[in-house]
Amino acid sequence: MSQECVSLQDESVQEQLKLIQATVQKVSRELRASIYDISPYKRGESVFVEGLAAYLEKLGCLNGIQVHLFTEGDENGLDSYRCKSLNRIIREASSNAIRHGNCHTLTIRLNMSPAETVLEIEDDGCGYQENPDLSQDREPGLGIHNIQQIVHSYNGELEIAGTANRSTVLKCTLPGRHLHVVREEGVS
Template sequence: MNGMAIQSVLELEPYVLFEERNRIAEELHDRIGPHLFGIACAVHSVEREWSTLSEEQKLEQLREIQAAAANASREMRATIYNLSAAEPGGSAWLDSVETLLSSLSRLNGVRIRFRAPESDCRLSVHHRKALYRIIAEAVGNAIRHGASSQVDVKLTVLRSSVTLRISDNGRGFDACERLSAKKDSGFGLRNMKMLATSLGGTMQICSEAGSGARIAIHLPLAGRQEKMG
């Protein structure tokens, strides 16, 4: 390698390191963040209701928190060793979504129904990452801000597109106001819209105060030959 080539590599190194740090930060945020959110909510709930719980109920809640912490630990190991994303045709990605939703359901006392194809539908890594982040954000918002007791998540893959629909029975919100808000309350929705747009897709929101929320994400999916779910 000549001097000019070495100099070029040295100049690129800071940018490569910056991109790698961002990639690791995104993985930790997407994979570990939702689990930690569920644990934090559960601890807060137990603390608030501790004096009214029986010894058996206290033990059950602590076991749920322990199980959620174990799930977070497994996700951390999977992220470190780059095992979170399944190979095409596998089901590890769907398993990770189901694990997340099951944990949020148990920890927060919310009924969450997840309907999806039996495999990961050969979704690209980019599609899986975006959909996971959107599901985690939308369900977290339904629990944290919407005070929902029921959330429905449905993933459908057609020949040339994938659709994700998430609905809840929470208190709802003004979608236009939330998306245009400069404060943190609108960041989650804007982030979800940005993820959909980055893959050439769209996001539709139907919600108003007192009527829950319905979110539909439509993403193009080139090269798919049949309906998968």
């Protein structure tokens, strides 16, 4: 009789273990589904672009300028470092255009593709001249220096074209979405 009790207990324990396992699997599936539904990317929301648009709208209102944002491509492939870097570049360049360029209109174009990310920021301010007086060795300002460091960390290219008393165009090209080489501590 004792063997029958042990056998019954083993069967009961086995059934309980199977029930626990099935319950854990069900809860795990439900949790995954909930997380999937919570993700803004899974709901088709553009978190980075929407946040950027909100920032630029406030920037325009606070400074009495027109700001236009044009985006192409899918932000879902951008990692968090690239989003932070692009955000930092846009903030630095926008601040420079407003403070130093006295612009009235700021246009930001952002093209996100698997091959490269291209950011172009154009203003209608007083223009940018890298070294207007060739007799002076002039270092770039802190904002431009920060932008150069960020672009360099991706092995990217930075072009700044300015026409005196007319406009400035800053263009950053960052290769491939996953080629971030050096993480700068200043990128936040």
